Amino acid sequence: MRWARRPEGSNWGDFGVDDQVGMMNTLTPAMRRGGIAEAKEGIAFTLSMSLDRPGLPVAGTRKPPQRFSICRPNSDDPNFLYEYSHIRPAFNDIVNDDAVTLFTQYSTQWDGLSHMGFKFDADGDGVPELTFYNGYRGGVEILGPAAGGPNAVALGIENLAVANVQGRGTLVDLARVYGREAATVGYDDLMRIMDAQKVDVVPGDFLCLRTGLADLIIEAGEHPDPGVIFKSCPALDGRDPKLLRWISDSGLVALCADNFAIERYPSRKSAEASHAAWPLHEHCLFKRGIHLGELWVLSELGDWLHEHRRCHFLLTAPPLRLPGAVGSPVTPIATV
Secondary structure (H helix, E strand, C coil): CCCCCCCCCCCCCCCCCCCCCHHHHHEEEEEEEHCCCCCCCCCCEECCCCCCCCCEEEECCCCCCCECCCCCCCCCEECEEEHHHHHCCCCEEEECCCECCCCCCCCCEECCCCCCCCEECCCCCCCEEEHHHHHHHECCEEEEEECCEEEECCCHHHHHCCCCCEEEEEEEEHHHHCCCCCECCCCHHHHHHHEEEECCCCCCEEEEECCHHHHEEEEHHCCHHHHHHCCCEEEEEECHHHHHHHHHHCCCCEEEEECCCEECCCCCCCCCCCCCCCCHHHHHHHHCCCEEEECCCCHHHHHHHHHHCCCCECCCCCCCCCCCCCEECCCEECCC
């Protein structure tokens, strides 16, 4: 057993001591059929932005993809516009191959459960360890460069890929209420908006929050102003205990938004001596095994749903099956 005690409010061990997908375990065939039933018109929406957006450094480290071409074996010739007549004069083939250096969480993405851990005394010896969902440890299963990483031996994003990420999406349109005001949305606010928009959330749902920030990023083009981007549009109050409790009680399997982190950062101050800078990430990724989707594009879908007085859709959103990665680009598809 990797842990002797689990965080308060967590579900560690509920899906087995070696579980690596958290609430995705609860996504049953019946729930998927419920999502499929929402695809009534056969109209599909792409929920990803271009992978070279948002067009500014994210988290101080993530950068746009860089594409390049590599040379042919034992040659200085790039494998791009390469003429096969160099191999044999009779060949008339032309081939293009390229490669990419990709930051897995720069653009539209999934956060894996290994994306964020927290210091927690999982073995009860009085000393907090670097701990991730279900008690996996930094330096043991989550390896840094000094140990041959980066590599999530456990909780890598490939586990989400094989969990078959498809089910019922449910959209709450915060932008329709707040516009581009930088509102911090707590439990009471969210419940009031859901009631007004006649939104219901049931176990197995992928809850998607339209904040309008992706629109602002896309409108800004190649050079968005960070002073505007990071001070606009609503986000959840990760410090609201009622909101976190509702996320647990609702049974949702994932929480997605068209902003950078779903929650407001910096968050409200905490009275606790030791606390998370990202409390919603702590609750979802660390305690509950709820995957987070960020920088999704939800406005076209949101406008269609509003016009047709609906809030549900079929969502298909598998990440890359990239072993050991802590996150992944994703091109979610919503079908209504």
